[in-house]
Amino acid sequence: MKFFIPFRKKSPWILHYNAGSCNGCDIEILAALGPKFDLERFGVINTGNPKQSDIFLVTGPVTYRSRERLVELYSQIPEPKVVIAVGSCTTTGGVFRGMYNVEDGIDRYIPVDVYVPGCASTPQLIIDAIVKALDILEAKSKEIEKPFKLFGAIETIGNKLSRLNMAKKVELHEKN
Amino acid sequence: MKKTIQIPLGSQHISLLEPIRFKFECENEKIIGVDADVGFVHRGVELACTRSFEFKQVGYVVARVCGLCAITHSLSYTLAVEKLLGYVANDRIKYLRMLMVELDRIHSHMLCLAHTAENAGFEALFMQIMADRELVMDLQEAISGNRVQFDFIAIGGVNRDLTPELSALIHKNLELLSDKIDTLLGLFDNNWSLSLKYKGVGVLTLDQAYTYNALGPLARAAGLATDVRVETSDFPYEALGYTMVLESTGDIHARNFVRLREILNSIAMCRNIVDNLPSGEIQEKTKGKPSGEAVVRVEAPRGELFYLVRGNGQNMLERVRIKTPTFSAIPAMMEVFKGSEYADAPAILASFDPCMSCTAK
C-alpha cells in the first residue's frame, strides 16, 4: 500500500546476522547503534526477528554452515527489503577468500543492495550505507525477491509467487 | 512423572552477537541440561595460515580470527615467530605492544559489561557503557588508525609510534574514563534492580572453576588466582603496577566487578606505560626464516590464549595451532547454566563473554 511507504522510511528495522565474521564489524554495528553515532535517530532499531525487519545487515564471508541460515533468514524478511553487506569479507571474502570452509561473500547467495568496504568498516560507513539503503527501500516494490541459490523452491500458488516451500531443504540439512 | 521441555536459543537470536546454538533442557523454568553447538563460524584459518600465506603475512590473518581480541592474536603469533627467529624486542616495542593490549582489554571488557546489561534488560545502562567505551575507541583510532582490527603489531616491532600529542590525549581520555568506571562501580554495587538480576545468578564455585578449567575473568570471579600476565615473563607487567583482581562469589555480579576493577588496573598500567616509555626504534630488521617449534601464552581479555607455531626454515609455516580461552571454558559454562532460570540464560551467557569466532576459527 502506498500509505505505508513514508512510515517504512521513517522507521526501518534491521536484522543483523553474523555469517562467520570475526566480530570486528559486528561490534562496529553495535557501536553505530550506541549513543555516539546514534543510528537510532533515523528510527532504526535492531530486532532479532526477520518477519519484522526491513534491512538485512550481514557480516562475514558466509561459512559452510551459515549459508542455509542466511538464505532462510533472507527469505523470511517481507518485501520490500534491502540487504547491506558490511565489511570487506562480506563483500568479497576479504582475508578469508579461498579458505576451505568459506563461500567468498554473500552475493553468491542473495542479492546485495549496498556494499560497505573496510576491514573493519567504521560506524560512519555503516550509517552512510543505511541512509543509502533507505532510498533504495523507498524505490522498491512488494515484488518477491529470490535468493540466487535456493535450498527450497519458490512455487506459484494461484498466479502468485509463494515462499511456503522455500525452507524445506534447509530442514533436511539441519537434521544431519 | 517428570516432564522436561526443550527450548532452543540461537543460532540467530537478538541476544547473540554471533551464531551459537543452545538446546536447553528445562523443567518448568529451571534449566537442567544444556547442549551447545559452537561451530557455525568455522572458516579454516589455521590451515590457510600454512597454505596460502607467508609467515610475514600470517600475523595479520590471525588477527581476523577475532575482532575483539585481534591484538592478542597477532601479538601471540608475533612473539612465537620472534622466538623462532631468535629476536628479542627492545623495551620501547614491548611497552607499545603492552599499551595496545591493555587498551584492547579495556574496550573488550566494557563491551562485555554493556552486553550483559542489555541482555539482563537494562537498555539505558547498555547505552551508558557504550558511550563511555567510545573514549577508548577514540584512543585506539588515534594511535593505530583503526577502531578495531588495528594491525598494530608486526614482526620485529610495531607499525606506529607514539607522539607527545597522543600521550596527552591518552592521559586525558583515561582520566575521564576512570571517573566513569568509578561511577559504574558504585552503580553495580548499590543499585537494587541490578542486584536482582546479577547477584547470586549464574554461580560458578571455586571447586567448579578448578574442575572445569575456567579461565580469565570467569575464574578470577570465582576466586581462582590464574592470570597469564604474572605466569609468563614476556612483558614487565609487575613493574608497571599489575595487581591480580579476585572476587569470591562467582556470580554475574562478581564477573562484572572483576571486569570493572581490571579496567581500572589496566588504566593505571596504561598511564605508567605512557609516562615511562623508553626510547628506541619501533621497527627493527629481523633475519632468517622461522625454524623449530615455539609455544606462546598471552592473557587475552577472556583468559589464556595459546599459540603453537612450527616452521621448517621456509617461507610457509608447517603448523599454526590456536587454542582460545572460550574453547577451554566451555565445560565451565555448561555447568553454570544447570540449575539457573531460563529467563536468566541470555544474561549469564553474555557474562561469560563468549567469543565464537575465536572458538571456531
Ligand code: SF4
Ligand atoms: S571485514 Fe574484517 S573486521 Fe569485518 S568481519 Fe570481516 S574480517 Fe572482521
